[in-house]
Amino acid sequence: MSAPAAEPLSALPEHGPAFHRLVVTELRELTDDAVAVRLAVPEDLRAAYGYQPGQHVAVGVPGDEERRSYSLCGLPGEDDLRIGVRRLPGGRFSHGVLDTLRPGDALEVMTPAGRFGAGLPGLVRPAFVAAGSGITPALAMAAAALADETVEEVTVLACNRTQASVMFLEELAALKNRYPSRLQLVHLLTREAQESALLSGRLDPERLAAVRAALVGPVDGWFLCGPQSMVTELRAALLADGVPTGAVHVELFHAETAAPPPVPDAPATGTLATVRLAGLVGEVTVRPGEVVLDALLRVRPDAPYACKGGVCGTCRARVVRGEVVMGATWALEPDEIEAGYVLTCQSHPTGETLEVDYDA
Numbered sequence: 001m002s003a004p005a006a007e008p009l010s011a012l013p014e015h016g017p018a019f020h021r022l023v024v025t026e027l028r029e030l031t032d033d034a035v036a037v038r039l040a041v042p043e044d045l046r047a048a049y050g051y052q053p054g055q056h057v058a059v060g061v062p063g064d065e066e067r068r069s070y071s072l073c074g075l076p077g078e079d080d081l082r083i084g085v086r087r088l089p090g091g092r093f094s095h096g097v098l099d100t101l102r103p104g105d106a107l108e109v110m111t112p113a114g115r116f117g118a119g120l121p122g123l124v125r126p127a128f129v130a131a132g133s134g135i136t137p138a139l140a141m142a143a144a145a146l147a148d149e150t151v152e153e154v155t156v157l158a159c160n161r162t163q164a165s166v167m168f169l170e171e172l173a174a175l176k177n178r179y180p181s182r183l184q185l186v187h188l189l190t191r192e193a194q195e196s197a198l199l200s201g202r203l204d205p206e207r208l209a210a211v212r213a214a215l216v217g218p219v220d221g222w223f224l225c226g227p228q229s230m231v232t233e234l235r236a237a238l239l240a241d242g243v244p245t246g247a248v249h250v251e252l253f254h255a256e257t258a259a260p261p262p263v264p265d266a267p268a269t270g271t272l273a274t275v276r277l278a279g280l281v282g283e284v285t286v287r288p289g290e291v292v293l294d295a296l297l298r299v300r301p302d303a304p305y306a307c308k309g310g311v312c313g314t315c316r317a318r319v320v321r322g323e324v325v326m327g328a329t330w331a332l333e334p335d336e337i338e339a340g341y342v343l344t345c346q347s348h349p350t351g352e353t354l355e356v357d358y359d360a
Ligand SMILES: Cc1cc2nc3c(=O)[nH]c(=O)nc-3n(C[C@H](O)[C@H](O)[C@H](O)COP(=O)(O)OP(=O)(O)OC[C@H]3O[C@@H](n4cnc5c(N)ncnc54)[C@H](O)[C@@H]3O)c2cc1C
Pocket: 056, 068, 069, 070, 071, 072, 083, 084, 085, 086, 087, 088, 089, 090, 091, 092, 093, 094, 095, 114, 133, 136, 137, 251, 252, 253, 254, 307, 311, 312
C-alpha cells in the first residue's frame, strides 16, 4: 500500500476515517442504567466530526483493540458530540462508562460513520420506531426533521419497559413542547399499564397496525431501530402492508443470530486486492479464508471498522471489480447491495483480483 504500515493513526490522511482522543465534559444520568456522555470536539476537528443525524461513532474500548459503536444523539447546532450509553448486563464497555468514566477522562473516538439517516432528507412525514437505546439515532433524526419547516409531521413510537427506563425522556418531551402539532410522540410500555391498552404491551405487527390506524397519519419513510427480532418482524409487516422496500430503513445495535460468513473456494495464492481508502490506493493480498478487512488492516491500520460482525456498517466499501461473498449484511440496504456495496468485515473474495473503494 502507499501508506507505510506502522504509521501512527494521527499521521494518516486527514480526510479519511481517524481516531482522536476526545475529552468527556459531562456525564448525565438518563435512567438508572443509562447515561448521556458529552464529548468536546476541539475547533480544528469540528469539520472532521460534523455528522448527519443517524450516524454513529466507534469508540475504542480502553486498553483493547475492540471498539463499540454509539449513535450520535445531539440536537441541531451542537458542536460537541453526545452519545447515550445503556448498561448491558456483563457488558465490558458500558459497565466502564457507567461505573468509572468521569468528566475530564478521554475516549478514543472515530470520526462519524453510518447511513441510517441517509434516507431522511427530502421526506415530509418520517416515522421512527425505537426500542430502548434505539431512541438515540431516532432522537437526532426527529429533531433534525422537525427543525426543517418543510417537514409536515414526524412520528416517534418509543418502546420501553417502563416510563422510568425511557432514555432521553426529557429531550423527547421538550421536542413535543416545541413542536406540539408536528410531532406525534407515542410511548409504548411493555411492563407498565397505561391508560390506553393499545399502548401497553410489546410492539408486534398487530399492535403496530392498530397504532398506525389510530394515531399515525401518512408516512413516507420508516426508520426502525431496536432488537433484531422486533425490527425484522416490523419491517416484514410494513412491507407486507404495501410500504415500498426503499421506504423502510433499519439499524441494529446487535445481531442475536449471526451466521458465520461462508468461506468460498478462493485461489490458493490468495486474491490481489487493490484498495482505495482516504484517497490513497494500494494493493494487499487477501489470504485464502481471510476477509478483506483483516487483510487490509495489516497494511492500513486506519481501515474503518467497529463490530466486525456485519452490524454497524463502519467497514462499508464498494466493489469496483471482482466479486466477494458476504456473511451477515445487516448494515446494508437492498439497493446498496445492488449497487455493489459490501461490508468488508464479512467479505471473502472469490477471484484472483479484486478492487474495492472505501471512498465511494
Ligand atoms: C450502529 C450502532 C449504534 C449503536 N448505538 C448505541 C447507542 O446509542 N447506545 C447504546 O447503549 N448502545 C449502542 N450500540 C451498542 C453498543 O455498540 C454496544 O454493543 C453495547 O453498548 C454493549 O457493549 P458492551 O461492551 O457493554 O457489551 P459486550 O461486552 O460487547 O457484550 C456483553 C454481552 O452482551 C451481548 N450484546 C452486545 N450488545 C448487545 C445488545 N445491544 N443487545 C443485546 N446483547 C448484546 C454480547 O454478545 C455479549 O454476550 C450501538 C451499536 C451499533 C452497531
